[in-house]
Amino acid sequence: xxxxxxxxxxxxxxxxxxxxxxxxxxxxxxxxxxxxxxxxxxxxxxxxxxxxxxxxxxxxxxxxxxxxxxxxxxxxxxxxxxxxxxxxxxxxxxxxxxxxx
Amino acid sequence: xxxxxxxxxxxxxxxxxxxxxxxxxxxxxxxxxxxxxxxxxxxxxxxxxxxxxxxxxxxxxxxxxxxxxxxxxxxxxxxxxxxxxxxxxxxxxxxxxxxxxxxxxxxxxxxxxxxxxxxxxxxxxxxxxxxxxxxxxxxxxxxxxxxxxxxxxxxxxxxxxxxxxxxxxxxxxxxxxxxxxxxxxxxxxxxxxxxxxxxxxxxxxxxxxxxxxxxxxxxxxxxxxxxxxxxxxxxxxxxxxxxxxxxxxxxxxxxxxxxxxxxxxxxxxxxxxxxxxxxxxxxxxxxxxxxxxxxxxxxxxxxxxxxxxxxxxxxxxxxxxxxxxxxxxxxxxxxxxxxxxxxxxxxxxxxxxxxxxxxx
Numbered sequence: 001x002x003x004x005x006x007x008x009x010x011x012x013x014x015x016x017x018x019x020x021x022x023x024x025x026x027x028x029x030x031x032x033x034x035x036x037x038x039x040x041x042x043x044x045x046x047x048x049x050x051x052x053x054x055x056x057x058x059x060x061x062x063x064x065x066x067x068x069x070x071x072x073x074x075x076x077x078x079x080x081x082x083x084x085x086x087x088x089x090x091x092x093x094x095x096x097x098x099x100x101x
Numbered sequence: 102x103x104x105x106x107x108x109x110x111x112x113x114x115x116x117x118x119x120x121x122x123x124x125x126x127x128x129x130x131x132x133x134x135x136x137x138x139x140x141x142x143x144x145x146x147x148x149x150x151x152x153x154x155x156x157x158x159x160x161x162x163x164x165x166x167x168x169x170x171x172x173x174x175x176x177x178x179x180x181x182x183x184x185x186x187x188x189x190x191x192x193x194x195x196x197x198x199x200x201x202x203x204x205x206x207x208x209x210x211x212x213x214x215x216x217x218x219x220x221x222x223x224x225x226x227x228x229x230x231x232x233x234x235x236x237x238x239x240x241x242x243x244x245x246x247x248x249x250x251x252x253x254x255x256x257x258x259x260x261x262x263x264x265x266x267x268x269x270x271x272x273x274x275x276x277x278x279x280x281x282x283x284x285x286x287x288x289x290x291x292x293x294x295x296x297x298x299x300x301x302x303x304x305x306x307x308x309x310x311x312x313x314x315x316x317x318x319x320x321x322x323x324x325x326x327x328x329x330x331x332x333x334x335x336x337x338x339x340x341x342x343x344x345x346x347x348x349x350x351x352x353x354x355x356x357x358x359x360x361x362x363x364x365x366x367x368x369x370x371x372x373x374x375x376x377x378x379x380x381x382x383x384x385x386x387x388x389x390x391x392x393x394x395x396x397x398x399x400x401x402x403x404x405x406x407x408x409x410x411x412x413x414x415x416x417x418x419x420x421x422x423x424x425x426x427x428x429x430x431x432x433x434x435x436x437x438x439x440x441x442x443x444x445x446x447x448x449x450x451x452x453x454x455x456x457x458x459x460x461x
Contacts, residue, residue, distance in 0.1 A: 003249045003275045008147050008161070011249035036248035044233040044320050055319045057233025061240030062142070063135065064221045064357075067231075081240075082136065 001040050017087040034080035034091055035061065035068050046070055046080060047093050070094055105131050105211040107418055108197055110188050110360060113141020114404045115396025116217035117169040118411030123215075123419040124176035126426045130415075131209065132180065133199055135187040140166030141219055142239065143404060145246040147274075148267050151292075152443055156405035163246070165404075191216075191364040195391075212422040213391040215414050216361055217407075220354035220375070220397035225259060228314045230350075234321030238268040238351035245275045253347035257324050258282040260351030261306050263403075266295035268349060273302060280343050283310040285329055313340060315348065324348055356398045364389055373455025374400030380459050383437075384417035385410060388461070393418045400455055409439045 003011065014030030021043060028037030035046065035058050045055045046068050058068035063082035072078040073090050076098025080091070107123050109116045112134030124130045138144065146162025157165050173180060186201045197209045222237035224230065234253065236244075238260065241252045256277055258269045261284035269279045282299065287309050289296045296306060309329050316323040328339035355376035362368055366379040366387040378400050379387040386393050395414035396407035413436040420429060444453050 001251045001253075003245065003251055005276070006249070007274050009163075009246060009249070013249070032248045032250075036244060036250050039244060039252070040248075040250040046233070049231070054231060055233050056231070057320070058236065059224070059240060060222055060237050061243040062221070065237075084137070 001042060017085065019085060019087070019089040019091055021091050022093060028085045030085070030087070032085055034070070034072065034078075034083050034085050034089070036081075037085045038080070038091070045093075048095070050097065069098070071098065076100065102196070102208040102210050105129070105209050106422055107131070107213050107215065107415075108133060108209055108211040109215045109217060109415070110197075111141065111217035111219055111396070111398075112136070112139035112182070112184070113217060113219050113396065113407070114143055114165070114169070115219070115398075115407040115411035115414075116141070116215070117166075117173060118408045119215045119217060119393075119395055119415030119418070120180060120411075121169065121173050121176070122412045122415030122432075123424070124173065124179040126416060126419040126429075127424040128179065128419040128422060130180050131211070132182045133186050133188055133197075134182070134184045137185050139170065139182070139184065145239070145242045146404070147246050147271060150405060152403075152405040153439070155439055156408055156443070158405075162404060169408075188360060191360045191392075193365065213393065213418045215385075215393040215395055215411075215418050216398055217394070217396045217411060217414075218357040218360060218398045219407075220356050220401050222350065223353050223355055225312065225350050225352050227312045229317065230312075230315060232315050232317045232321045233319070234317065234346050235315060235348045235350065238264050238349040239354075241347070241349050242268050242271060245271060245277075251275055251277050252349075253345075254278065255280055255343075255345045256347040256349060257312075257326075257343050257345045258349045258351060259312055260284055260290075260349075260353070261286075261296070261308065262290040262351060262353065263292060263295060265349070265351035266291040266299055268351060269299055269304060270295065270302075272349075273304075277347075279304045280345055281326075282306045283312065283326060284308050285311045285333055287331070311335065312348070321346055321348055354397065354401045356401060358398055361387065361392070361394060361398065364392055366392060366394075369459055371400065371455045371458050373451050374459070376401070378455075378459055380461050382461055384421075385414035386417065386421070391418075391421060400452065400459075402452055403443075406440060406443050406452075409436050409443065412436050413440070 068081040395410040
């Protein structure tokens, strides 16, 4: 799902790094957000809604709508659409409102 | 607590231009930007700008940030930049609170503020509009143009304004199929030059159409579209199905106005400006003294007008706190003229009808 050739843009990808999503190893690039890396890996469902447990993906991708909240390295409610991916990150779908550590 | 002269909230086109204007007048400026880089939404705008030379017509949005940063760099002794920093509040006593990288919380007490927080994308109500695969058109633009990731394989674009048309074209540049563009209005809202380009590429633009329903188990799999009458009521029996895994919602933006409301600026709902906006004078100063606003937060328009508003608000805010350049009058008149020129077309007249309701 990555763009290979583009008429205007050149994508200078950072170093290839590894992280886990719900325990599974996934690859991404330094300099991209968690949500972008997950999307490139084919993951569109980032969480579940609080009451009806409907699937949630990102909507705005600029940190406004809170539709992309996930648990990252144990911390709840991380806006994955604006948070940079880091090597070795542990990313999980969040159940419920999340617990403040 | 940090003491400051001028704080500019938001490092997009309006905020950067406000900073250039104020810093070049001699004021010390602090820019606070929640993102990790400056430029706001210019970073994803691969299309060439309209307007005139002064607003970088024919330059791509992605290149404008660099031009503005070079200009700002000329006054770097007057500029302090905090990226990755979110303003969390503006209080009655003028104090601003901010959070840097989720762990460092600090307070600033400035003499004046320019709020240039921009706008955000609206959603559209229809059954299952929350399915993953349904995104704001700007979100898809960020994903593609900033991170080089395709949103999916087949897209239905909802909204034939400039953003809908431009993002459709950019999707095709990225190698993604656009099945159709819809708009509930009977006429295409965006510029004809964009619409013609899209049509030449074989993408139908269906006016007087809307989304009846989205269908999918965990992600979007299908969209049901139907015609609407002149009162925007859905017409039974006109349903069409599109097998798409992505739907882009491009039904406009609305100003990000929370900080202005919190500070106690008098706000008014103005449909032509797409939401609640602050009342202001000709210097872009709100009803709270020394609180200025510029760009989409004062009414949704385009980056071109946001830049000029930023220059004007930055100039006037600096003047208010004692930095009046010799050519103040000429510069102010020039910015006002540029804004009038940008608002001379039919869309501009609509915007002006909105502005009339908020200028005090």
